[in-house]
Amino acid sequence: MLQFSRNKLVNVRRKGLDSLFIHGLLDDDIYSLELDLTIRINDLEIVCAEGKWNRFTTPDCPIAVQFIKDAAGFRIDDRVNDKIHKKVGRKACRHFANLMIECCKCAKQAAKIVQWQDAKAEQHELTLEEFMSGYIKEAEAPDPIRISDIEEKPCESEKKVLITRNRKEITATQESGFIIDLHVHTSPASPCSSATEYDLIEEAKRIGLNGVCLTDHNFLRTEDQVEKLSQKHGFLVLNGNEITTDQGDMLVFGLNEDIQGIIRLQDLKKKVVKAQGFMIAAHPFRGFLVFGVGQTGLKAEQAITRPLFKQIDAVEILNGKVTEKENNFAAKVASGLNLPGTGGSDAHEIYEVGRYATRFSDQIKNAGDFLHALKSGNYSPVTFRKKGQARPA
Numbered sequence: 001m002l003q004f005s006r007n008k009l010v011n012v013r014r015k016g017l018d019s020l021f022i023h024g025l026l027d028d029d030i031y032s033l034e035l036d037l038t039i040r041i042n043d044l045e046i047v048c049a050e051g052k053w054n055r056f057t058t059p060d061c062p063i064a065v066q067f068i069k070d071a072a073g074f075r076i077d078d079r080v081n082d083k084i085h086k087k088v089g090r091k092a093c094r095h096f097a098n099l100m101i102e103c104c105k106c107a108k109q110a111a112k113i114v115q116w117q118d119a120k121a122e123q124h125e126l127t128l129e130e131f132m133s134g135y136i137k138e139a140e141a142p143d144p145i146r147i148s149d150i151e152e153k154p155c156e157s158e159k160k161v162l163i164t165r166n167r168k169e170i171t172a173t174q175e176s177g178f179i180i181d182l183h184v185h186t187s188p189a190s191p192c193s194s195a196t197e198y199d200l201i202e203e204a205k206r207i208g209l210n211g212v213c214l215t216d217h218n219f220l221r222t223e224d225q226v227e228k229l230s231q232k233h234g235f236l237v238l239n240g241n242e243i244t245t246d247q248g249d250m251l252v253f254g255l256n257e258d259i260q261g262i263i264r265l266q267d268l269k270k271k272v273v274k275a276q277g278f279m280i281a282a283h284p285f286r287g288f289l290v291f292g293v294g295q296t297g298l299k300a301e302q303a304i305t306r307p308l309f310k311q312i313d314a315v316e317i318l319n320g321k322v323t324e325k326e327n328n329f330a331a332k333v334a335s336g337l338n339l340p341g342t343g344g345s346d347a348h349e350i351y352e353v354g355r356y357a358t359r360f361s362d363q364i365k366n367a368g369d370f371l372h373a374l375k376s377g378n379y380s381p382v383t384f385r386k387k388g389q390a391r392p393a
Contacts (some may be wrong), residue, residue: 004221005029006191010103012110018042020110024103026095029261030244031055035068035099039107041114044076046104051096057262064092069098076104081194081349093149094321094348098192152379177359179384180211180238180370183251183282183344184353189216193348201233203350207385209357211236211364215251218243220258221366237247238370244269247308251280251316251344255370269311278374280342281312283319284333285326300332309337318343318381320355344382354385 006028015021015038024035032054038047051068054062070087073358074080081101089097113128120126133188185193186200195203197214214221214237226239240253245265252268254277259268272279285303309315313336318327318341334341343356360379366372373379 007189008099008102010106014108014110014114015084019047020107020114022103022107022110024099026099029052030057033093033095033097033099033105035069035308036183037095037100037103037107039076039104041111044108044111045284046071046074047078048072049100053094053193061093064096067092068096071100076108080104085349090323094192098348101194134350161185177361178210178235178363179208179357179359180213180364180381181209181345181354181357181384182213182280182342182349183215183242183319184212184347185216186214189214189219189221190348192217195347195350195353197229199350200347200353201229201235201237203234205233207354209384211238211351213238213240213251213253215240215344217365218260220256223256226367238367247306247311248284248340249282251282251342253278253280253374254367265308265311276371278313278371279311280314280316281308282316282344283322283326283330283346284308284315285329286319286322300329300336303329303333309333309339312339314340314342314377316381317341318342318356318383320345321354340377340379341381342379343349343383345385348361355383357382357384 008027011023011026013021018041020039020041022035022037022039024037026033033051033056034054035051036047037049040043041045049068049071053065053066056062059230068088070091071084072081072373074087081104084100084104085094087102116126116128137147181214182203184195184200184204186195186197187193189197193216201212212235218241220241223239226237229237238253240251241248241259243252243259244262245268246262247265250268252272255272255275257271257275259271269279271277289321315330315337317331317334319330331341342358343353344358345352347353347355358379359382360373362369362373362378364373383385
């Protein structure tokens with residue numbers, strides 16, 4: 001039986017009196033990459049950032065390394081995750097971004113240990129537990145609570161501030177029809193996501209979506225598990241899967257088979273057809289942020305001839321993790337192929353849910369309705385949650 005494993009390791013050591021050196025490693029059956037950070041202890045600023053690939057899938061991957069250095073100058077504070085996703089995740093690679101976030105979390109904890117060691121120089125009997133108790137009272141808020149428990153009042157926790165701000169500021173586009181975010185990722189099913197099932201579904205419900213599709217990477221839920229989630233939240237939750245193929249990532253619905261690793265797109269197509277499912281090309285032109293469509297010389301007429309477009313049922317033309325240019329290019333290709341276009345946030349954080357979504361003409365009550373609606377082609381991608389509101393200001 002084929003098995004897939006992913007390891008993420010972070011090592012932190014003190015470098016002189018005022019710096020920490022952090023080495024991060026992410027290794028799985030597809031990717032292997034390393035990250036080195038030097039962080040100043042007193043203000044938790046990233047002084048130096050370097051990365052390298054050991055194993056990758058496309059010729060474009062190594063180019064991401066040059067953008068890792070853009071993290072120099074970031075401080076590990078309440079906004080650092082957002083900065084890393086924007087500067088490193090978009091310009092370089094989301095794998096590097098997520099590994100960097102993990103390294104920053106470890107650096108923050110290590111800095112507390114260093115502060116405790118320094119404090120012991122004056123208070124020899126000071127235990128780590130005593131120090132941490134005092135430190136938390138002064139500098140940190142209580143652990144974040146569930147979204148459903150958050151009230152509209154000021155609070156210090158990063159998540160609580162974020163949700164409270166969104167509750168007041170978001171004015172989601174109120175389109176007619178039935179609106180579903182077709183592309184989201186949850187933790188721990190997708191190691192690259194920081195949003196739990198509970199929080200992500202509750203946020204989708206709160207902002208006014210009518211449903212959400214859980215499309216974790218090569219991760220299969222049973223229909224019974226998904227139905228229980230719908231009942232628990234009183235909200236439409238649909239089952240999907242983002243599957244890695246030799247020609248890119250595919251959003252697959254209606255296929256109840258646990259596929260791991262990389263599969264040939266033609267083989268996946270046969271399985272989807274046999275299961276009477278539906279397959280969407282996810283962010284088919286992701287990566288053009290580095291080169292630009294004009295720089296590569298690729299025209300929509302040329303892209304249409306790519307073999308992958310002969311195997312799919314629809315094209316994701318609004319994706320929250322790619323550039324506007326890449327989305328526009330995907331829309332041109334979908335139009336040229338006369339294929340329907342869909343929208344999805346590709347959310348990996350709670351506040352990203354609903355950035356883009358898909359508007360269906362008819363109400364959808366279950367998985368059967370959903371597949372029928374997808375095959376009808378009677379839907380369109382929409383901007384649901386405005387870009388400026390999807391992230392902290």
